[in-house]
Amino acid sequence: MRTRNKLLHCALALAIGTALSGPFTANAMDASDAPDLITIDSLTNLYGPVEFDHAMHADLADCALCHHHTTGIPAQDPNCLRCHATSGEADTVACADCHTADRFNKDYLESLDDPMLYHVDKPGLKGAYHINCIGCHVEVGAPSGCQDCHVMNDSGQQMFKTGDYAPDPQDHNNGGH
Amino acid sequence: MKKTVSRRAFLKGGLAGTVAATTLLNSKSSEAAGSFEGYPEGMGVLVDLTRCVGCRSCEAACNLEQGLPEPAKPFDDYSVFDEIKHGEKRRTDETRYTVVNSYDVPGMEHPLFRKVQCNHCQEPACLTSCFVNAYTKTPEGAVIYNSKVCVGCRTCMVACPFYIPTFKYSSAFDPKIMKCIFCYDTRLKDGLPPACVEACPQEALTFGKRSDMIEAGRQRIKMNPDKYVDHIYGEHEVGGTAWMYLSSAPFDKVGFDTHVPKEPILNSVKDFLSIVPMVLTIWPGLFVGFHLLATRKDAAKKIEEEKKEVKS
Amino acid sequence: MKIFSKQRPEIPIADHVRPDGTAWSLKEKLFLGLTPGEYMQQFFRNPVNWLMIAVFAVGVPLLLQRYIYGLGAVTHGSNDYPWGLFLGFGLFGMVPLSASGFMLGTTVELFGRKDFKPIERLALLNGLLGYFFAVLFLEVDLGMPWRLPYPMFVSLGPAAVLFLVAWHVATYLSVQVAEVLPAFFEWIGWLKGKRAIRKYVLALTVAGIILSTLHQGALGALFTYAPSKLHPLWLSVNFQWIHFFCSSIFAGLSMVIVASTLINRFASWRCDDNFKNNLDYITIGLGKGCSYALITYLVIKIVAVAHDQEWAYLLTGWGSYFILEMVLAVIIPMFLFAIGCRNKQVGMIRFAALLAVLGIVWNRLNTALFCFNWQIYQEVPHWKEVWITFTIFALYFLTYRFIVYRLPIVYTWKGEK
Secondary structure (H helix, E strand, O other), rough: HHHHHHHHHHHHHHHHHHHHHHHHHHHHOOOHHOOOOOEEEOOOOOOEEEEHHHHHHHHHHHHHHHHOOOOOOOOOOHHHHHHHHOOOOOOOOOOHHHHOOOOOOOOHHOOOOOOOHOOOOOOOOEEEEEHHHHHHHHHHHHOHHHHHHHHOOOOHHHHHHOHHHHHOOHHHHOOOO | OOOOOOOOHHHHHHHHHOOOOHHHOOOOOHHOOOOOOOOOOOOOEEEEEOOOOOHHHHHHHHHHOHHHOOOOOOOOOHHHHHOOEEOOOOOOOOOOOEEEEEOOOOOOOOEEEEEEOOOOOOOOHHHHHHHOOOOEOOOOOOEEEEOOOOOOOOOOHHHOOOOOOEEOOOOOOOOOOOOOOOOOOOOOOHHOOHHHHOOOOOOEEEEEHHHHHHHHHHHHHHHHOOOOOOOEOOOOOHHOOOOOEEOOOHHHHHHOOOOOOOOHHHHHHHHHHHHHHHHHHHHHHHHHHHHHHHHHHHHHHHHHHHHHHOOO | OOHHHHOOOOOOOOOOOOOOOOOOOOOHHHHOOOOOOHHHHHHOOOOOOOHHHHHHHHHHHHHHHHHHHHHHHHHOOOOOOOOOHHHHHOOHHHHOOOHHHHHHHHHHHHHHOHHHHHHHHHHHHHHHHHHHHHHHHHHHHHHHHHHOOOOHHHHHOOOHHHEEEEHHHHHHHHHHHHHHHHHHHHHHHHHHHHHHOOHHHHHHHHHHHHHHHHHHHHHHHHHHHOOOOOOOOOOOOOOHHHHHHHHHHHHHHHHHHHHHHHHHHHOOOOOHHHHHHHHHHHHHHHHHHHHHHHHHHHHHHHHHHOOOOOOHHOHHHHHHHHHHHHHHHHHHHHHHHHHHHHHHOOHHHHHHHHHHHHHHHHHHHHHHHHOOOOOOOOOOOOOHHHHHHHHHHHHHHHHHHHHHHHOOOOOOOOOOO
């Protein structure tokens, strides 16, 4: 069932892509090129890794919904088109290749001073994941609580003062300070 | 570059004269007498209410980074959004430098969340009202506080239009002002973002140069005119703040005071400060003159008597 | 004391020597010429003292609690209302009530109105004690009371209004000590000191006017730091300092009327004929001053409302409260003063003075507490905060009475001067 669906879906995407954008989509990517399951472990200091079912998500949505213009479909955003109307296909497809994990480090912030650069407000990796995922999850009614996707580990519980580290309600029975 | 005497330097000069302490101008305080529009390279944070999901990660990160006391409830307990005291939602206090509050906005499906912390004003009211110079606006943009010179008069709390400085009332021997310092000591001075920004999963908090944050805010509004209210709260409020906000609901519906002046708080104190040198210079002559006028009959009598004495 | 002073011709003490020529010792002067036994006897006969004992019995432990466990133990420890009764009443209320010192100093020494001389010392003492206890209230309220000299000597913030208040109150306090010292020197009999100060009276008086204008005004200007917190009817960014200064004039004069009335009524044994016989005349003179100050104050209050275009606020609930304050605390005393002066009804003037004193305290509490944070919630002070405020005020009363009973304030020293 799944394979047939996927095939159908990709064929459809290809067809639409071809119709919409002519020559640039000649070697557009397809969801089957990606692994079915992706482990996202960039927040392991506080949470267990997230097993992201890429295949399932690819079934539900257009690649471009998450991947913007990196899967062969050209940029749609009028802001991007100002420069990238005739740009070729992106070299990479992984989120982390564009969305830096260390969004606010000094060097990166200084690199934004380049007057030729318009990507000054591009979210970092964590922001990109969450804005994309939660935005859609809330819209379609999919789970959107923090621990629906990632389970807090011990140091997470320590930071959030929860679970094993939860405050004793006896100490705070006057309702806070 | 044209150099002009900044207003703060001028006011300082005027007041310092009141105690005839010329040495004051050479004191450390005059270092702060730079441009009162804030440091050009100062950092800022753009808070985008449309992105915040109310996860309270920033509160947890702040508590850990600043070594604050254990909270009454875990940071993943969302019942705190219903806490009401004196008819008001949660506020910062000596145990928490930042809080997130939830606002139900009519016509919106989901609540909006607003994070509260020190806004790190360009020309801070706490700083200008402090008579022991306990506050400093650092070139990095943080408003920091020195508890070693504070006497605990709490004028800064009265002056802050955002109700940010809080007092450690629980201590008799080591009370002090407790407020967000932009993680200055541990992070900002090394060019790192504050702990809350780093913890935010949604990048609802964007850290960068204040001037870049204003640009980013304008761009977001321009790209999504239907999504945002066309205003960056903090760009001009009380003369500008380092922390600024974007919202999809009118700002007064999500807990912001939209009646704060658009200029620094110090400007409303100026009227009084400008009369000080006048009183000091005019009063002595004026009242001695009154005295001579009022007692001129006595004086005339005395002169007549003296004349008589000379004659005889 | 009334009984003793009737029985013994040498009491009350007004000279260094008894009628028989023997000198009073300092201890005898302190005990008002009574034996310690007699002194205690009259002390416990007075119901006011029992009230004081009751106030202190609760108040002193509360004060200890404040200094051991912090301000949070005796107040609500509010971050929204950083200033409570200690400053709202103790500083913002006591300081205008103590403007009497510079007012009568100016009248007598500067304008040469020697007819007000019999009350000058009372006015100076009233000023000194008011300021001293305002500082004491501040010491209860400050988070770190042991750092009181910091703004002067350790870390200076000269661009702040409070810096001005601190320096001017401190300097003015010293000026007032100097102004009251001659009475003390007469009493202990050190005339050299008195003569030394006498030389500087004019300079001290002018310094008093300058410092008073500025710090009375500065206390008002402190609230201009909170333009978005204090209700616009109680805050005029442009005129706040002059509102506070102008109202301190009638506040100080009224306080002297109230104090002199109480002293004349309850300590008449201590007053000499010069004081008693002139008091009605002086009261009328002071009342006249009050009514002029009140009409000026009323006009500038209205000017401020007009200047800031705040007429619409008058129609709200806050507006009604504002009008109530204006009527009870300004307009009624103003007319009572005017009518009393015109018809020489001293009783009416005294009542007007009482109204004005209460009115000014009410105004300062409105400014500092009740109309502060008008857009959020109103804070009711903790009962312990109220009690401590009464305790310090009781201490003020006792000190006041202690000095008036002894030093030549309301009587003229008969010995060497």
